[in-house]
Amino acid sequence: MQYVIIGNGIAGVSAAEAIRRIDPDGPITMIGDETGPPYCRPMISMVLEGRIGPERLPVRGRDFYDRLGIMPVLGRRATAIDVDRRQVCIGERRCAYDRLLIAAGADPRPIRAEASNLGNIFFMRRREDVHGIHHALDAGVRRALVLGGGLVGFKAAYGLIQQGIPTTMLIGSAYPLSMQVDARAGAMIREALVARGLDVRVNLEVRAFDGNGAVRQAHLSDGSHLDCDLVVVGKGVLPARSFIPAERIAVDLGVVVDDHMQTCVPGVFAAGDVAQFVDIARQTPWVNAIWPEAVNTGRIAGFNMAGRPVACPGTLSRNVIRIFDLDVMTAGLVNPPEDGTCQILQAEDHRRRTYRKLVLRGGRLVGMAMVGRIEQGGVLTALIGSRTAVRGNPERLLDAHFNAGRLVS
Amino acid sequence: MKKVIVHPERCVGCMQCMLACAAAHSRSGTLLGALGEAPLPRSRIHVGVGAFDEGFPNRCRHCDPAPCMLACLPGAIYRDASSGTVLVDADRCINCASCAMACPYGVIRYHAVWDGPPEKIVAVKCDNCLARQAQGLVPACVEICKSGALTFEAPDRAARRRTDEVARSVSSGAICPPPAPGFALLAAHKRARAEVPAG
DSSP states (O other): OOEEEEOOSHHHHHHHHHHHHHOSSSOEEEEESSOSSOBOGGGHHHHHHTSSOGGGOBSSOTTHHHHTTEEEEESOOOOEEETTTTEEEETTEEEEOSEEEEOOOEEEOOOOOBTTTSBTEEEOSSHHHHHHHHHHHHTOOSOEEEEOOSHHHHHHHHHHHHTTOOEEEEESSSSTTTTTSOHHHHHHHHHHHHHTTOEEEESOOEEEEEEESEEEEEEETTSOEEEOSEEEEOOOEEEOOTTSOTTTSOBSSSEEOOTTSBOSSTTEEEOGGGEEEEETTTTEEEOOOOHHHHHHHHHHHHHHHTTOOOOOOOBOOEEEEEETTEEEEEEEOSSOOSSSOEEEEEEEETTTTEEEEEEEETTEEEEEEEESOOTTHHHHHHHHHHTOBOOSOGGGGGOTTOOTHHHHO | OOEEEEOGGGOOOOOHHHHHHHHHTSSSOSHHHHHTOSSOOOOSSEEEEOTTSOEEEEOOOOOSSOHHHHHOSSSOEEEOTTTOOEEEOTTTOOOOOHHHHHOTTOOOEEEOOTTSSTTOOEEEOOOTTHHHHHTTOOOHHHHHOSSSSEEEEOHHHHHHHHHHHHHHHHSTTOOOOOSSHHHHHHHHHHHHHHHSOOO
């Protein structure tokens, strides 16, 4: 059996490891445009922050490809898939496969602003991006501008203010992380960031940039302008699907897969940030572009590719963030639709600065958000993920002394 | 290979296992010495209170596959091959709490440890007392437990015993005393106290 894996991120890596547990000998080719050993993408913001050095990023050793008998094709992107001939095209080169995994990940969503190709305007997706930001910081930055209040924008802003750089964050919604947290937790995060000197401005966008080679000024949608000599763009990501023949392989927002991570073409699988499966809490098709699901779906895809059928019940959106002394964890449907189908339970302790919110639907936990005392949040996340019916009064899950014993008695 | 087996129905909630665990993971290795140490050692077994005030000794199951290990961003969580124990490399840990989000039992805590990087907060969990086991000792929580809620035995032997207990309890005409009559009474009392309205 000949395997080709497009992508050397954690989904591709997890798939290769799963394949090797079942098939020790089948040739594996791995195509990745980032060179070097696989590294931890979510940790690049910690490099920006200065908490860890870049040498801490790799999650597998330098011998990863050799040890697993993988033939790496690095520094190149797959350009096309020939479904009929079962080949992946990398420019002129062709790689034959019996089983193909599309784990190409996602690319930063570009912004529509004039002169966004000026120097010192960065995305924060790759190791090299942070390297570039550091380089700019070394040359001297008086004010940084972060576009987007999502996870990437938030982590960039956090890293920059930790470095002592005056930073302004522009967000389209009323509070940071509006996709991850609810209004209450969002307000707490905003307060914590503002208290540390972050300048947060809401309902604003950049129309154009100005500068001579490098960015010097941003023109905003309200007609004002802002001096800045470093810009980090964090407006989300889009699945990297441009090379995928959409007339053959079903593509929606991401590559559509079934519960075995297989696309509509037998033998072709997808996993990680590029794959679109079903969100467990929402029970609708969804792309959950997060690290733990990339590990999970990559692993499941690998087992299936090697011939061991493993089904996945769905993916679950979730996040955990530690900023200053504030810990925030969320999972599932945090901001449910106001259609009366969901029951919401909340508890807040101002003195301890803790907050907890549970969202239930049909007797099952479908979402949760917690600020402070997050150590046992995994129990709630697991309840959402396993779609377990909550027995007894669900209010007891709000208790600060909650523990797994409450679920078994 | 022997493992720590939890019998929650026998737990009286005395929390002595927590003290023994913290002491066993202190610099001095003794309870008295542990009290004066900084960082103050903490337990890796967590006795919680159930819905009827019954005790519940909650400790790492060393799952395979381990969700915490799969979720760990820096790859700090690994499995000791010989014992199957899931361990945290404190030097690699970045205190991101990804393991807290992954652990379905909620048994990971975050604090500094004396044998980790100084003053660095790291993920801390049960290590099956591998250091004690290397000296021929049983895990500290098992050693101290007086009610038999924690035992250290071969899993297949424990499973067989439990199967026998169940078989005896369903055989017709068998007179079978509850395996732990005192504990059953205590549990019934706690349940009644919680269920019967006050006054």
